[in-house]
Amino acid sequence: xxxxxxxxxxxxxxxWGGSFIFMRVLAPVLGPVLTATTRVxxxxxxxxxxxxxxxxxxxxxxxxxxxxxxxxxNSAIPFLLFSFAALQLPASYSAILNSATPxxxxxxxxxxxxxxxxxxxxxxxxxxxxxxxxxxKAGPIVLDATVAVAIAACLAAAFCYAASxxxxxxxxxxxxxxxxxxxxxxxxxxxxxxxVPFAPARxxxxxVVIGNILGLALLCSSIAYLFYYRLIADVxxxxxxxxxxxxxxxxxxxxxxxxxxxITWPMIGGCALIVGGTFAVVRPARMPDENS
Numbered sequence: 001x002x003x004x005x006x007x008x009x010x011x012x013x014x015x016w017g018g019s020f021i022f023m024r025v026l027a028p029v030l031g032p033v034l035t036a037t038t039r040v041x042x043x044x045x046x047x048x049x050x051x052x053x054x055x056x057x058x059x060x061x062x063x064x065x066x067x068x069x070x071x072x073x074n075s076a077i078p079f080l081l082f083s084f085a086a087l088q089l090p091a092s093y094s095a096i097l098n099s100a101t102p103x104x105x106x107x108x109x110x111x112x113x114x115x116x117x118x119x120x121x122x123x124x125x126x127x128x129x130x131x132x133x134x135x136x137k138a139g140p141i142v143l144d145a146t147v148a149v150a151i152a153a154c155l156a157a158a159f160c161y162a163a164s165x166x167x168x169x170x171x172x173x174x175x176x177x178x179x180x181x182x183x184x185x186x187x188x189x190x191x192x193x194x195x196v197p198f199a200p201a202r203x204x205x206x207x208v209v210i211g212n213i214l215g216l217a218l219l220c221s222s223i224a225y226l227f228y229y230r231l232i233a234d235v236x237x238x239x240x241x242x243x244x245x246x247x248x249x250x251x252x253x254x255x256x257x258x259x260x261x262x263i264t265w266p267m268i269g270g271c272a273l274i275v276g277g278t279f280a281v282v283r284p285a286r287m288p289d290e291n292s
Contacts, residue, residue, distance in 0.1 A: 005235050012227045013243050015220055017250025020091035020098075021258055022216035023083050029209050032083035033199035037192040038213050040075050043221025044185030050222070051182055058179030064187075066172040070180055071187030074164035078157035080192070085157075088150040089141070090261045095251020096135050096271045097154035099244055099278055103128040104162035106281040112166055124280030131273030138266035177232065181225035244282070245275050 026035045051058060060067070085094055103125055109115040117125075136151055137143055172180070203209075231240045248271050255261035 002234075005231065008227055008231050008234075009240075009243055010246065012224060012231065013246030014250045014254075015224045015227070016243070017095055017247045018254050019216060019220035019224075020082070020086070020094045020251050021254045022212050022220060023086040023094070024091040024255075024259060025212050026209065026216065027083045027086035029201065029203035029205070030213075031199050031202050032080055032087070033192065033195045034201055035083040035086075035216075036076065036079035037189060037196055039079055039217045039221055040071075040185040040192065041189035042214070042217035043225075044182055044187075044189055046218055046222040047182030047225065048186060050226075051179075056178065058176060058183055060179070060183060063172070063175040063179065064183070066168075066175050067180065067183040068187045068191075069167060070164055070172065071184035072191055073160050073167065075185050075188035076191050078160040079188070081153040081157040081160070085150040085153040088147055089154070090255055091259060092248075092252040092255035092261050092263060092267065093135065093141070093151070094154050095255070096248040096267065096274060097132065097151065098158055098161075098251075099248045099271075099274050100128055100132060100155060101158040101161040101165075102244055102278045102282050103274075104159045105165050108162055108166045113169060120280050120283070124277035126277070127280065128274050128277030131270040131275075131277060133270075134266055134273060135270035138264050138270055177229050178225075181229065185221060242282075244278055248275060 023035060030038070050056075082094055082098070106115075106117065106121050106125060110117045132151075132155070136148075141147055168175070168180070228240065228243075231243075252261075252263050252267070252271065256263050
């Protein structure tokens with residue numbers, strides 16, 4: 001992997017790690033529905049505008065059903081769940097639990113794509129489960145029923161990400177990844193819009209709130225997707241997956257630096273178990289070619 005690819009990978013992880021900071025700030029003010037809706041609508045429309053500007057053809061007529069399914073499963077539901085969790089959990093918790101996505105993907109791949117669960121993958125799944133259990137009791141929050149529901153919401157969001165990846169491999173392999181990034185978010189926004197009148201903002205919409213909305217939508221969705229698919233084109237999807245190892249590290253760092261969140265040694269230990277399990281799950285049997 002070239003130096004510029006490592007930089008791009010690190011920047012992407014820093015951006016996506018920061019998304020949990022934005023949600024932690026916005027959810028108490030906007031509520032989960034508005035937080036998720038503004039993210040996908042603004043982020044999706046910005047990408048569509050970029051497509052028009054660059055002449056990119058996303059084959060909307062031929063792939064729109066896939067865009068809707070992926071938009072609901074990969075954006076609308078998980079963004080809503082993470083925004084709900086942000087009402088209770090520190091951003092660093094959500095970032096760590098998000099890294100369980102490849103673990104769920106390994107299970108679903110074995111069930112629906114006939115991919116074999118090797119001993120290494122099973123070990124990774126066990127390690128990841130142990131990490132989730134450790135993080136859940138890591139402090140500084142008290143594990144009560146409300147916190148448990150928030151943790152379950154994060155894990156359900158990670159499961160949705162995994163399920164979406166399986167769907168894309170099995171049914172939407174012919175859809176252009178960049179088109180999926182833009183149009184699926186627009187579809188997610190359309191699905192969430194009917195909920196907005198029933199979930200008005202909880203607090204005052206200040207310039208700081210607007211800045212966080214734009215940061216979450218434009219930086220963590222629009223720009224991040226452009227980085228991600230450029231990374232896939234340059235180093236291949238397998239190496240691009242290593243961004244999952246870095247997101248929780250940045251999530252904890254941003255939470256401590258920007259929100260004053262406490263990082264405990266059990267949190268670090270749980271994060272290490274989850275990331276280590278993820279590495280065991282996604283690590284190929286042999287190193288792929290540069291553009292595999």
